[in-house]
Amino acid sequence: MLPPVPDLRDYGLSPTNGFLPETLPLARLPDPYYNKWEAIVSNLQALVLSRRLRGIIANLPVLSTVGLENEAEWRRAYSLLGFMLHAYVWGGDAPADRIPESISIPLLEVSAHLELPPVATYAAVCLWNFKPLFLDEGIDNLENLSTLNTFTGSMDESWFYLVSVAIEARGAPIVPLMLGAMKAAQEGDVTSVTQSLRAFAERLTDLTTILRRMHESCDPTVFYHRIRPFLAGSKNMAEAGLPRGVLYATGTGTEEYRQYSGGSNAQSSLIQFFDIALGIEHRPTGERRVNALHVTAGDPSQRHNFIREMRNYMPGAHARFLEDASRASNIRSFVVERQNEELSLAYDACLAMLSAFRDQHITIVTRYIITPSREVRARSRSRSPEAVRQRNNIAVASTKGKPQAQKGTGGTALIPFLKQARDETGDPAVHSWTKRFMKRQVRPDGENRNRHPNDLVEDVEVKGLAGSWTMDDEFGGICSY
Numbered sequence: 001m002l003p004p005v006p007d008l009r010d011y012g013l014s015p016t017n018g019f020l021p022e023t024l025p026l027a028r029l030p031d032p033y034y035n036k037w038e039a040i041v042s043n044l045q046a047l048v049l050s051r052r053l054r055g056i057i058a059n060l061p062v063l064s065t066v067g068l069e070n071e072a073e074w075r076r077a078y079s080l081l082g083f084m085l086h087a088y089v090w091g092g093d094a095p096a097d098r099i100p101e102s103i104s105i106p107l108l109e110v111s112a113h114l115e116l117p118p119v120a121t122y123a124a125v126c127l128w129n130f131k132p133l134f135l136d137e138g139i140d141n142l143e144n145l146s147t148l149n150t151f152t153g154s155m156d157e158s159w160f161y162l163v164s165v166a167i168e169a170r171g172a173p174i175v176p177l178m179l180g181a182m183k184a185a186q187e188g189d190v191t192s193v194t195q196s197l198r199a200f201a202e203r204l205t206d207l208t209t210i211l212r213r214m215h216e217s218c219d220p221t222v223f224y225h226r227i228r229p230f231l232a233g234s235k236n237m238a239e240a241g242l243p244r245g246v247l248y249a250t251g252t253g254t255e256e257y258r259q260y261s262g263g264s265n266a267q268s269s270l271i272q273f274f275d276i277a278l279g280i281e282h283r284p285t286g287e288r289r290v291n292a293l294h295v296t297a298g299d300p301s302q303r304h305n306f307i308r309e310m311r312n313y314m315p316g317a318h319a320r321f322l323e324d325a326s327r328a329s330n331i332r333s334f335v336v337e338r339q340n341e342e343l344s345l346a347y348d349a350c351l352a353m354l355s356a357f358r359d360q361h362i363t364i365v366t367r368y369i370i371t372p373s374r375e376v377r378a379r380s381r382s383r384s385p386e387a388v389r390q391r392n393n394i395a396v397a398s399t400k401g402k403p404q405a406q407k408g409t410g411g412t413a414l415i416p417f418l419k420q421a422r423d424e425t426g427d428p429a430v431h432s433w434t435k436r437f438m439k440r441q442v443r444p445d446g447e448n449r450n451r452h453p454n455d456l457v458e459d460v461e462v463k464g465l466a467g468s469w470t471m472d473d474e475f476g477g478i479c480s481y
């Protein structure tokens, strides 16, 4: 017998807002004791531009977390410290690898409380970093949203976060809906499961529509060169100037360098919940279902499961909810067992809609990361080798023929990784036609024929958001598609 379907309330999750907090994020910490943190973050851009940020943080007293009185305050503190941390590390000519006690000590305490790593995760920059313009209007409406904190003060950065907030808000009702469907499946209620799946599929199309709006106010060049560098973590960042990661000073003298991924939407619990509800499995990067044993044998680097690892970057309660929901997941087996046409159609429609969401996401990643990376590479090639060597900047960090050890995801190419996730979305389809349709390869005959042979072995590293990838999207990487 499957374990019971989890109850949202046991994980502090909201039936209306999903993984967004039930009560709106605090716009500031109420205790004036924390005014210095608030003042720094509300002036982050000016402090970075005037190069005063590092000095100010170095001289900031270590504030105690004792004054944080409730979860909303802990979350606000986490978000503030996350912004300060990343601005401190990346807001200079070269990255800083030693975090002063004024940030380290409270951040380590706050992160431990929230069961999150001490970095600016998706929770810090999206889930807990928004406000509605009007309280009587929905937070699933992009026109009614504004951010609390940004690194750059740009509309582009706000929009980048707010698209995610709107997706989380619009997608939130799917969580109780599908928990209800899991219960209905336990009771053998085909009609109810079918209705829930239909509603799920319809709402997924809304999410793709919101995602598609990214370009309206977030310019790819601004994103690539100005926003993304601040979100970077400390893992696999040797090329960008952090060979050992970062050291969180605590005054004990026993601190060691640590490496963490940066903030990424891959840390969204909502999208992982969709996969769980539909019984979609994401195999380790590069591993295909048909020849899984063959691919993984003898090469542990390929067994790295990036999507799974991102759960370590979700608030503890959210990650636990996903684990428990996985154990209770029963929709796919119910659909297969019942062999009911309407039910199967509704289930396959959900897979198709989620696959379309991932397709749209791939288009965005190509536009916001792959294309600007190529432009940077083309420019670097035309510069003198010395000029290229001296650039120690995450926006341009790329390697050619660097050791594999620098690649956090086992040398996986970014687009094949995302395509694998999309293809896995179609794998559980019940109807063979749906399966075939979602597996279709849009690769015109003869494409790639004119490639220079060197292109096949070129190994350019591109920093995604949380991950470190190779850029060659046609040939590189370990997964074929």
Ligand code: HEM
Residues within 6 Å of the ligand: 160, 163, 164, 167, 211, 214, 223, 263, 264, 265, 266, 267, 268, 271, 272, 307, 358, 361, 364, 365, 368, 369, 414, 418, 421, 422, 463, 464, 465, 466, 467, 468
């Ligand atoms: C400019 C917009 C965006 C860019 C450039 C972008 C980029 C990326 C990159 C590079 C990855 C690979 C992992 C990493 O390195 O972090 C990724 C993964 C992912 N992103 Fe995005 N992303 C964007 C917007 C979004 C939005 C709005 C969502 C939805 C809330 C989203 C959901 C995901 C998910 C779920 C993954 C994991 C792979 C998967 O499950 O298919 N992304 N994204």
